[in-house]
Amino acid sequence: MNTVQKGTIFVVDDDPLVRKALQRLLKSAGYFTETFPSAREFLSSGHSSEGPACLILDVKMPGLSGFDLQEELSAASYAMPIIFITGHGDIPSSVKAMKNGAVDFLSKPFEDQDLFDSISVALKKDSITRTVLSERRKIQQRLDQLTLREYEILTFIITGMLNKQTANILNISEKTVKAHRGKVMTKMGVSSVAELVRITEKLGVKPAAVSN
Amino acid sequence: MKIITKDPLQKAHDELENKFREQIEELTRVNEKLKLEIIDLKQAEPELQSIQEYLDIILFNIPVGVAILEGPEFRYFRINQVLADLNGLSVEEHLGRRLEDVLPKAALGILPNLRRVFENGEAILAREFSVRLPSNPGNEVNLVDWHFPIRVDGRIKAVCAIVMDITERKRSEKEIEKQREQLEKANQELIDYHKNLEKIVENRTTKLREEIIERKQVEDKLRKSESSLASAQRIAHLGSWEWNIPENKTIWSDEVFRIFGFAPQQFEVTYESFLDRIHPNDRSFVEEAVNRVLADSETGYNIQHRIIRPNGTERIVHERGEVKLGEDGKPARMTGTMQDLTEFKNIEAETRQLRDELAHLNRLGIIENMASAIAHEINQPLTAILSNSQAALRLLNINPPDLNEVREALTDIADADKRAGEVIRRIRTMVKKEGFHRELYNINTLIGEVIDLVQNEVVIQNISLTTNLEPRVPGIYGDKIQMQQVILNLIMNALDAVKNQPIDARHIDIATKVEDKEDVEVRVTDSGPGVDEDNIENIFNPFYTTKSHGMGLGLSVCHSIIENHGGRIWVENCSGGGAKFSFRLPFKMDDDL
Numbered sequence: 047m048n049t050v051q052k053g054t055i056f057v058v059d060d061d062p063l064v065r066k067a068l069q070r071l072l073k074s075a076g077y078f079t080e081t082f083p084s085a086r087e088f089l090s091s092g093h094s095s096e097g098p099a100c101l102i103l104d105v106k107m108p109g110l111s112g113f114d115l116q117e118e119l120s121a122a123s124y125a126m127p128i129i130f131i132t133g134h135g136d137i138p139s140s141v142k143a144m145k146n147g148a149v150d151f152l153s154k155p156f157e158d159q160d161l162f163d164s165i166s167v168a169l170k171k172d173s174i175t176r177t178v179l180s181e182r183r184k185i186q187q188r189l190d191q192l193t194l195r196e197y198e199i200l201t202f203i204i205t206g207m208l209n210k211q212t213a214n215i216l217n218i219s220e221k222t223v224k225a226h227r228g229k230v231m232t233k234m235g236v237s238s239v240a241e242l243v244r245i246t247e248k249l250g251v252k253p254a255a256v257s258n
Numbered sequence: 259m260k261i262i263t264k265d266p267l268q269k270a271h272d273e274l275e276n277k278f279r280e281q282i283e284e285l286t287r288v289n290e291k292l293k294l295e296i297i298d299l300k301q302a303e304p305e306l307q308s309i310q311e312y313l314d315i316i317l318f319n320i321p322v323g324v325a326i327l328e329g330p331e332f333r334y335f336r337i338n339q340v341l342a343d344l345n346g347l348s349v350e351e352h353l354g355r356r357l358e359d360v361l362p363k364a365a366l367g368i369l370p371n372l373r374r375v376f377e378n379g380e381a382i383l384a385r386e387f388s389v390r391l392p393s394n395p396g397n398e399v400n401l402v403d404w405h406f407p408i409r410v411d412g413r414i415k416a417v418c419a420i421v422m423d424i425t426e427r428k429r430s431e432k433e434i435e436k437q438r439e440q441l442e443k444a445n446q447e448l449i450d451y452h453k454n455l456e457k458i459v460e461n462r463t464t465k466l467r468e469e470i471i472e473r474k475q476v477e478d479k480l481r482k483s484e485s486s487l488a489s490a491q492r493i494a495h496l497g498s499w500e501w502n503i504p505e506n507k508t509i510w511s512d513e514v515f516r517i518f519g520f521a522p523q524q525f526e527v528t529y530e531s532f533l534d535r536i537h538p539n540d541r542s543f544v545e546e547a548v549n550r551v552l553a554d555s556e557t558g559y560n561i562q563h564r565i566i567r568p569n570g571t572e573r574i575v576h577e578r579g580e581v582k583l584g585e586d587g588k589p590a591r592m593t594g595t596m597q598d599l600t601e602f603k604n605i606e607a608e609t610r611q612l613r614d615e616l617a618h619l620n621r622l623g624i625i626e627n628m629a630s631a632i633a634h635e636i637n638q639p640l641t642a643i644l645s646n647s648q649a650a651l652r653l654l655n656i657n658p659p660d661l662n663e664v665r666e667a668l669t670d671i672a673d674a675d676k677r678a679g680e681v682i683r684r685i686r687t688m689v690k691k692e693g694f695h696r697e698l699y700n701i702n703t704l705i706g707e708v709i710d711l712v713q714n715e716v717v718i719q720n721i722s723l724t725t726n727l728e729p730r731v732p733g734i735y736g737d738k739i740q741m742q743q744v745i746l747n748l749i750m751n752a753l754d755a756v757k758n759q760p761i762d763a764r765h766i767d768i769a770t771k772v773e774d775k776e777d778v779e780v781r782v783t784d785s786g787p788g789v790d791e792d793n794i795e796n797i798f799n800p801f802y803t804t805k806s807h808g809m810g811l812g813l814s815v816c817h818s819i820i821e822n823h824g825g826r827i828w829v830e831n832c833s834g835g836g837a838k839f840s841f842r843l844p845f846k847m848d849d850d851l
Contacts, residue, residue: 061638061642063638063639063642063670063673063674063677064638064641064642064645066642066670067641067642067643067644067645067646067649067667067670067674068645070645070646070649070653070663070666070667070670071645071646071648071649071652073649074649074652074653074656074663075652106634131641133633133634133635133637133638133641153637154637154638154640154641155637155640155641155643155644155645156641156644157644157648158644158645158648158649158652
């Protein structure tokens with residue numbers, strides 16, 4: 047069993063019988079599982095994992111409910127995909143949960159295959175999220191290396207403006223612009239303007255506001 | 259009036275006066291004649307004798323008393339018989355004698371007058387006086403006298419006295435006065451009567467006027483009450499009618515016309531034209547009711563039926579009628595009322611629907627809460643069981659199988675199962691806590707009580723509900739309230755089943771019967787659409803329902819109650835349509851139950 051490949055499954059349910067059964071089922075299917083008796087304990091654990099992960103969450107629990115936890119998690123930059131499980135699924139609350147980004151909403155008792163299908167969707171979603179996040183982190187690290195002037199030149203480069211035009215606007219020599227540009231391209235690890243535009247877009251860097 | 263009554267009096271008085279005047283004139287004439295005769299006598303002495311004779315004749319025939327008294331001693335020179343009689347003496351007893359000697363008492367009153375006449379030459383005319391005369395001392399007589407002087411050669415020698423008895427006249431005057439008074443009294447009475455009459459007439463007139471006013475007010479009131487009756491009829495949609503049976507003429511109030519969709523008094527009504535307006539399906543029913551009352555006038559009829567308006571719309575009316583017999587003892591008239599219940603029915607139906615919805619929502623709310631609680635409690639162990647068993651299957655499939663883990667999974671499954679069982683037991687005891695009171699009751703009485711509860715519904719929905727109850731049904735020992743619930747449930751289901759049937763095909767029958775000498779069987783038969791044969795087995799299962807509303811718990815509750823009472827319940831479709839729900843209860847209950 048290669049748990050790292052399969053991903054990590056967090057289970058939050060106040061019922062020990064259910065927790066234990068799910069842990070056993072998920073383990074038998076090759077998942078690494080961590081279980082928590084309450085939303086609070088899950089939050090305080092830090093719930094970090096190496097590979098993709100998802101959360102199997104009971105709706106009705108004493109203290110913080112499943113929905114409360116979903117709300118809390120979605121406020122952070124990284125939201126783990128959630129599969130809700132409930133003993134008495136009602137349509138309005140499930141719709142709300144799905145709108146808030148839940149992967150699925152399963153009524154207890156559920157077929158193992160339904161759960162596994164949902165888990166595989168959730169993990170895929172999480173692995174994409176994680177890739178995007180790590181890429182953004184990398185780009186951010188590069189951006190952080192630029193000087194203030196270099197960042198300014200970057201915002202002009204991604205508008206597609208020529209060095210001459212940039213020099214005119216900033217009232218510096220074209221030669222200086224060219225030198226900065228070289229440094230920006232190197233520091234950002236890109237070889238073309240198109241590539242620079244693509245990665246800066248991901249971080250939401252705004253091009254210089256220039257009127258034509 | 260007054261003048262007329264005075265006339266006879268005046269007339270009598272005047273007549274008397276005239277008579278007197280005439281007599282005095284006569285006397286004067288006689289006197290003048292005497293004077294002349296005396297002169298003549300003096301001139302012709304030889305004729306004196308004869309004149310004397312004439313005078314004497316006159317004197318003695320005149321019907322008044324006359325005397326000539328010679329002054330100054332007033333000796334009687336002449337006196338006639340009338341006066342002598344009046345004095346109660348003979349003529350001879352007077353002549354030559356003094357007045358005071360002849361009439362000593364009367365002389366006192368007469369002498370001064372005589373002297374006055376004699377000395378002054380004045381005549382005293384018509385002096386009236388009353389006196390008691392020696393001739394008739396018991397009675398006062400009324401007299402009137404005249405005294406005048408008799409002159410000879412210009413000198414007064416004698417006084418002539420004329421006396422008249424006016425007692426009779428006085429009496430008649432008094433009589434007349436009395437009569438006058440009576441007349442006046444009568445007159446006054448007449449006047450009073452007249453006045454009274456006027457007053458009476460006036461009073462009568464006032465009274466009449468008042469009566470007229472009063473009558474007008476009554477008429478006004480009547481008119482008003484008639485119009486308020488009409489408006490009351492309009493508001494209540496209640497009309498009245500009267501049917502003259504021998505002439506077959508019917509009078510409808512305006513409102514009846516309106517109920518039937520016509521303008522007031524639009525046409526002449528007969529019994530047939532009334533029947534024509536009745537819904538064809540209800541016509542025979544109405545005719546039967548009318549015929550029944552015609553045959554037995556003691557009871558009226560009180561029915562609900564449909565009518566068709568000219569524009570084709572259907573109305574539901576409530577009609578009452580009663581018969582009045584004629585002198586021949588045969589039905590003469592039928593009177594009654596008709597009320598349009600359509601709006602009322604619509605409102606009722608709406609209210610009922612709202613009530614049903616409310617009850618349904620309430621039921622849903624309660625059951626939803628309960629179901630949600632039950633679902634959560636049961637689903638937790640079920641989830642554990644399913645997940646554990648599926649995990650166990652996987653664990654068995656891997657090579658080598660993790661038998662320890664499988665064992666643990668199976669142990670957990672058993673635990674979860676026990677927990678589920680525990681939950682169910684808990685719910686059961688919760689339900690059982692509602693109480694199970696055993697008492698001896700009569701099932702017929704119980705059915706009657708339940709019918710009372712649904713009576714209103716039965717009437718509103720136009721359902722005919724009949725009972726065929728075994729008269730001598732043994733008492734049943736059990737929970738009366740729960741049994742009431744069962745019967746109520748079955749009747750409510752029957753009401754639901756028949757309510758969409760045509761109005762004359764809504765029938766429910768409730769029967770009790772002793773079966774096999776140890777059971778009481780209760781049957782609720784309806785004329786509804788019957789039970790779906792494919793699902794007849796499921797009908798007592800919880801949550802099975804064919805209704806758009808309702809949770810399908812009613813019959814399952816009935817089922818468990820009957821089973822708790824050691825009985826059984828079943829359903830079958832009737833051959834002629836409709837369903838028959840039956841249950842049996844043993845009336846010999848075991849001691850431990």
